[in-house]
Amino acid sequence: xxxxWNNKAWFMVLPVLVLVAxxxxxxxxTVVNYSVQETFGNNLFFFEGVKWFQEVLNSPRFHASLxxxxxxxxxxLLIEVPLGVAVALAMPRSGPWVAxxxxxxxxxxxxxxxxxxxxxxxxxxxxxxxxxxxxxxxGISYNFTSQxxxxxxxxxxxxxxxxxxxxxxxxxxxLVSIPDAYYQAAKIDGASRxxxxxxxxxxxxxxxxxxxxxLRFMDSFMVYTEPFVLTGGGPGNxxxxxxxxxxxxxxxxxxxxxxxxxxxxxxxxTLLVSWLFYxxxxxxxxxx
Amino acid sequence: MTSVKEGLGDKRGDVLMREQTTxxxxxxxxxxxxxxxxxxxxxxxxxxxxxxxxxIIFLMLPIYWLLNMSFKTTNxxxxxxxxxxxxxxxxxxxxxxxxxVWYNGYISxxxxxxxxxxxxxxxxxxxxxxxxxxxxxxxxxxxxxLLTNRMAPPAVFALPFYxxxxxxxxxxxxxxxxxxxCLFNIPLAVWIxxxxxxxxxxxxxxxxxxxxxxxxxxxxxxxxPLIASGIGVTAFFCFMFSWVELLLAKTxxxxxAKPIAAVMxxxxxxxxxxxxxxxxxxxLTIVPGAIVIWFVRNYIAKGFALGRV
Numbered sequence: 001x002x003x004x005w006n007n008k009a010w011f012m013v014l015p016v017l018v019l020v021a022x023x024x025x026x027x028x029x030t031v032v033n034y035s036v037q038e039t040f041g042n043n044l045f046f047f048e049g050v051k052w053f054q055e056v057l058n059s060p061r062f063h064a065s066l067x068x069x070x071x072x073x074x075x076x077l078l079i080e081v082p083l084g085v086a087v088a089l090a091m092p093r094s095g096p097w098v099a100x101x102x103x104x105x106x107x108x109x110x111x112x113x114x115x116x117x118x119x120x121x122x123x124x125x126x127x128x129x130x131x132x133x134x135x136x137x138x139g140i141s142y143n144f145t146s147q148x149x150x151x152x153x154x155x156x157x158x159x160x161x162x163x164x165x166x167x168x169x170x171x172x173x174x175l176v177s178i179p180d181a182y183y184q185a186a187k188i189d190g191a192s193r194x195x196x197x198x199x200x201x202x203x204x205x206x207x208x209x210x211x212x213x214x215l216r217f218m219d220s221f222m223v224y225t226e227p228f229v230l231t232g233g234g235p236g237n238x239x240x241x242x243x244x245x246x247x248x249x250x251x252x253x254x255x256x257x258x259x260x261x262x263x264x265x266x267x268x269x270t271l272l273v274s275w276l277f278y279x280x281x282x283x284x285x286x287x288x
Numbered sequence: 289m290t291s292v293k294e295g296l297g298d299k300r301g302d303v304l305m306r307e308q309t310t311x312x313x314x315x316x317x318x319x320x321x322x323x324x325x326x327x328x329x330x331x332x333x334x335x336x337x338x339x340x341x342x343x344i345i346f347l348m349l350p351i352y353w354l355l356n357m358s359f360k361t362t363n364x365x366x367x368x369x370x371x372x373x374x375x376x377x378x379x380x381x382x383x384x385x386x387x388x389v390w391y392n393g394y395i396s397x398x399x400x401x402x403x404x405x406x407x408x409x410x411x412x413x414x415x416x417x418x419x420x421x422x423x424x425x426x427x428x429x430x431x432x433x434l435l436t437n438r439m440a441p442p443a444v445f446a447l448p449f450y451x452x453x454x455x456x457x458x459x460x461x462x463x464x465x466x467x468x469x470c471l472f473n474i475p476l477a478v479w480i481x482x483x484x485x486x487x488x489x490x491x492x493x494x495x496x497x498x499x500x501x502x503x504x505x506x507x508x509x510x511x512x513p514l515i516a517s518g519i520g521v522t523a524f525f526c527f528m529f530s531w532v533e534l535l536l537a538k539t540x541x542x543x544x545a546k547p548i549a550a551v552m553x554x555x556x557x558x559x560x561x562x563x564x565x566x567x568x569x570x571x572l573t574i575v576p577g578a579i580v581i582w583f584v585r586n587y588i589a590k591g592f593a594l595g596r597v
Contacts (some may be wrong), residue, residue, distance in 0.1 A: 002511075003421060003422055003423045004421070004422055004423070005422070005423045005424070006422040006423070006424060007424045007425055008424075009418035009421075009422035009424040009427075010418075010424055010425070010491070012414035012415055012417060012418035012421075013414075013415045013418050013430065015411040015414070015415070016411050016412060016415040016474055016478060017400075017430070019407070019467070019470050019474060020413060020434060020437055020470065020471065020474050020475065021436075021447075023467065023468060023470055023471040024437050024440070026448070026452055026469060027445045027448030027449055027452060028448075030447075030448035030451065030452070031444065031445075031448055041578070044345060064447065072594060085341055086339065087340055087343050090336045090337070090338075090339035090340055091340050092337070098448070099585050099586070101340055101344070102585060103578075103581050103582060104342075104347065105344065105347065106349070106581050107347065107351070107577070107578060107581065108347055109408045109528060109532075110531065110532065110574070110577025110578070110580065110581060111532065111534045111570075111573065111574050112531060112533075112534060112548075112549040112573050113533070113534055113549075113575060114531050114534045114550075114552065114553055115548045115549060115552065115574070118552065118566055118570055119350050119351070119353070119354045119570055120350060122353060122354060122357055122566075122567060123350040123353045123354075127368070127369065128366075128369050129353065130349065130350075130353050130366065131349075131373075133352075147396070161346065161347065161350065164326075164333050164343075165347070166341075168409050172328050218438070221441070222441035222442065222443065224441075224443055224535055225534050225535060229553070242441075242443075243441055243442075243443040246441075246443045246444070247443050247446065247535075250443075250446065251447065251448050256447075259447070260497050263441075263443075263444040266441060266444060267440055267444055268440065268441050270440070270441065271436055271439060271547050274435075274436070274439045275341050275432075277437070278432065
């Protein structure tokens with residue numbers, strides 16, 4: 001759509017700008033302040049330059065949680081995106097079951113995140129939880145509070161449970177928006193099921209799938225509440241992801257400088273990846 | 289029917305099977321024409337419904353387990369594993385609905401979620417209109433900057449938010465949480481609404497202005513009804529993200545405005561291991577979400593059909 005040039009449109013954006021800026025810029029400046037200063041209490045601050053940044057970037061603790069974070073996010077994307085697309089492809093396109101499927105699938109998305117953690121805690125308890133009991137009954141030793149591998153398995157499974165529906169809903173939206181004409185053309189060419197997927201459905205879903213991957217990347221990269229409630233970052237530090245580590249440093253140990261420097265590095269990383277996704281998305285939109 | 293043919297096992301059966309694996313173009317095409325036909329035809333398609341069914345069962349299992357636990361007595365829970373409550377009790381629910389600490393948690397959660405949804409949608413409406421209809425100085429940068437706030441990890445903002453809202457005397461009120469949640473809900477609302485508004489032809493605006501409508505009157509009387517489903521979807525997403533967020537809500541409240549989710553965490557840690565109570569509180573936090581989904585289910589399908597989230 002061709003848009004009119006009109007700078008008065010700024011007045012319509014103003015309320016949004018004021019509210020978001022109030023919430024974003026003031027706190028962000030506070031964080032930047034802390035990240036370059038040293039304090040010994042009594043509200044006395046001294047300029048420290050990039051000392052905290054150097055300290056964070058060289059600390060093995062930060063490297064470890066960063067590595068865990070990337071492993072977690074990568075694993076989540078690898079499982080949730082293909083699974084979500086598969087479920088969306090198998091869903092009926094019309095009829096009474098569509099609403100039922102949509103409602104039931106959206107349910108996990110609307111449960112408060114700490115309730116998700118608490119629910120999975122109860123579900124996975126080795127002696128009285130369904131999941132833990134069944135796995136142990138199959139002869140596999142499983143206890144997410146003491147074995148790192150079990151903890152990882154539970155945290156990943158919980159995230160798949162919690163968020164795959166978002167990918168399903170988005171992929172489904174992409175699928176139902178494909179006009180019938182495309183399928184008719186495929187029928188004339190005698191296309192196989194696979195080529196219909198590869199050359200019609202996948203390209204048409206590209207946009208929504210990019211949105212889905214962007215959202216899943218951002219949210220899994222800042223995941224905090226669910227693993228915190230489920231495992232508390234343990235056993236040991238096995239499931240201490242970036243956010244958990246950050247909150248530990250900021251509110252637990254009150255290492256303001258370290259926490260602030262970490263926040264900024266963290267935010268910049270999220271921003272960089274999201275910017276890449278965003279550019280990719282707007283480019284593909286411009287192409288068609 | 290297919291299985292009967294396969295079961296023959298003789299030469300004729302083999303031929304039939306080969307025919308099925310490489311069906312003639314006509315039958316394949318008929319299956320592709322529309323999805324409702326597709327789900328009824330073809331060997332693979334006949335079992336297609338299994339995939340969503342298994343997936344939904346997987347989704348329901350933990351929820352069932354929570355329900356199961358919420359109806360058990362503490363003794364039974366600690367007594368061992370059982371698939372359904374043997375001594376059925378609603379004591380946990382009674383405790384929650386009669387104890388003010390518990391039900392005040394629900395009231396404060398619901399109040400900040402509603403305040404937030406109202407603020408987010410009402411300020412996002414004109415902004416989304418501006419983004420969808422006009423070009424102005426710095427519009428693209430502004431749009432991306434708004435989106436970046438959706439990307440900021442709440443953990444980064446927890447401490448500064450605490451200081452900021454203490455400084456303006458809003459700490460421990462629903463308003464603090466509602467305003468703080470604007471950080472990620474307003475950008476989202478603008479993003480969704482902009483998509484819906486761009487789907488409305490510009491000629492409608494122009495015709496209305498020629499007919500002598502002022503902008504506010506046009507916007508409320510003509511434009512908003514046109515994007516009603518978009519507003520529904522937006523409100524749903526604002527509700528959802530505000531309802532499920534806990535880190536900021538917990539940081540910005542202490543006693544008076546404590547959200548239900550935070551009351552739960554405290555119960556889990558202080559009063560021992562009252563799993564039944566915890567489970568019942570969990571079940572009750574699922575209820576508002578379920579009600580909201582049920583009301584907007586058709587809007588959701590429509591909103592998603594427009595390819596926007």
